[in-house]
Amino acid sequence: MNILLLGADGQIGWELRRSLAPLGTLKACGRDEADLEDQDALRTLVRSYRPDVIVNAAAHTGVDKAEVEPDKTSRVNAQAVGLLAGEAKQLDSWLVHYSTDYVYDGKKDGAYLETDKTNPLSVYGKTKLQGEEAIRNSDCKHLIFRTSWVYAARGNNFVKTMLRLASEREELRVVSDQIGAPTSAELVADVTSLCVQSILQERGSVPNVEGLYHLAAVGEASWFDLAKYAIMEVQKLGQSIKIRPENIHPIQTSEYPLPAVRPANSVLNTEKLCSTFNLHMPHWKVHVDRLIRELQS
Ligand SMILES: NC(=O)c1ccc[n+]([C@@H]2O[C@H](COP(=O)([O-])OP(=O)(O)OC[C@H]3O[C@@H](n4cnc5c(N)ncnc54)[C@H](OP(=O)(O)O)[C@@H]3O)[C@@H](O)[C@H]2O)c1
Structure with missing residues (x-):
């Protein structure tokens, strides 16, 4: 079983290097080995490796930068994904791909379902949706996971930024x-x-699980809730940090303007994923606790 992983040095890609390794022969490529902007090289790589599964964790994820780099963002998040989907179709391979809560406008009251209307507010969200559409149009076997608010011990993310600021301010x-x-x-x-x-166990049979799934932890929080929770947990562990919890203040989005408009509601309903694959999603605090302990050690 050949698995080709793209974007292997990103937050999700790095964890996929670990979690996909026991499933088959894994070729894990960072940007140096597979640049999604180099279409010819990308095509050559896929055709020479002939993967049974392509997992694409590469993306232009700089949401604000994307507003001023729409062409580059489109090449990575949409056009390259279309190329991968076309190649997957030719090889009869699976394409596993990640999308985002930013395909929604965030105006819904309640958690989003996969069937809800999309209406991206940013270049990033629009190009990610175009990438999804390119996959669906190609008719390749696919899984698309829309996820949200991703963090990890490796890479830059909100949780790590808050913990750093809490020790400085x-x-x-x-x-x-x-x-x-x-x-x-x-x-x-x-x-x-x-x-x-x-999906690999279903080899030879008609794939009936392909499609779009929301993949996120259970529960919901605001950025303020998340920052306060993480900082207080660090304090509980006895780590000395400068900030006192009462000096973390909630503000409105309008008080912190950024180039890209973010959805106000990014909560994703994951029932389809859990029932189709017989899975249980943990509460978001479970992995935030893990991260804090991991960073501490
Ligand atoms: N982070 C989130 O909150 C979030 C939320 C929802 C969905 N997602 C989706 O989840 C997936 C993985 O995100 P992540 O959080 O792991 O992001 P990440 O840490 O930014 O990783 C993305 C990776 O893609 C690479 N990349 C960028 N342009 C490339 C190119 N032209 N060719 C090859 N590689 C390229 C980046 O390399 P460099 O480091 O060299 O730029 C980086 O290693 C993406 O599809 C993203 O849209 C993320």
Whole structure:
């Protein structure tokens, strides 16, 4: 079983190196080995390796930078994904791909279902949706996981930034009117591996699980809730940090303007994923606790 992993040095990609390894012969490529902007090289790589499964964790994830780099963002998040989907179709391989809560406008009251209307507000969200559509249009066998608020011990992310600022500053102001489910790269990678194992076991039979799934931890939090929770947990472990919890203040999105508009509600309903693959999603605090202990050691 040949598995080709792209974006292997990112938050999710790094965890996939671990979780996919027991499933087959894994070729894990970072940007140096597989640049999604180099279409010819990408095509050559896929055709020479002939993977049974392509897992694409590479993306232009700089949400604000994407606003001023729409062409580059489109090449990586949409056009390269279309190429991978076309190649997967030719080889009769599976394509596993990640998308985002940013395909929604966040105006829904309640958790989003896979069947809800998309309406991305940013270049990043639009190009990620175009990538999804390219996969569906190609008719290749696929799993698309829309996930949200990803963090990991490796890479830059909100949780790590908050912990750093908490040790440098006496006051923090954090947005409290955007909600979502903080989701660890570790959880995304573990679930991906279980789902890949499941689809490979169906080899030869008609694939009936392909499609789009929400993949996120259980529960919801605002960025403010997440920052406060993480900082207080660090304090409980006896680590000395500068900030006092009462000096973490909630603010409105309008008080912290950024180039890309974010959805106010990013909560994803994961019932379809859990029932199809017989899985249980943990609460978001479970993996935040793990991260804090991991960073401490
Ligand atoms: N992070 C989130 O909160 C979040 C939320 C929802 C969905 N997602 C989706 O989850 C997937 C993985 O995200 P992540 O959090 O692991 O992001 P990440 O840590 O930014 O990893 C993305 C990886 O893609 C690589 N990359 C960028 N442009 C590339 C190119 N032209 N060719 C090859 N590689 C390229 C990056 O390399 P460099 O480091 O060299 O740029 C990086 O290693 C993406 O599809 C993302 O859209 C993420």
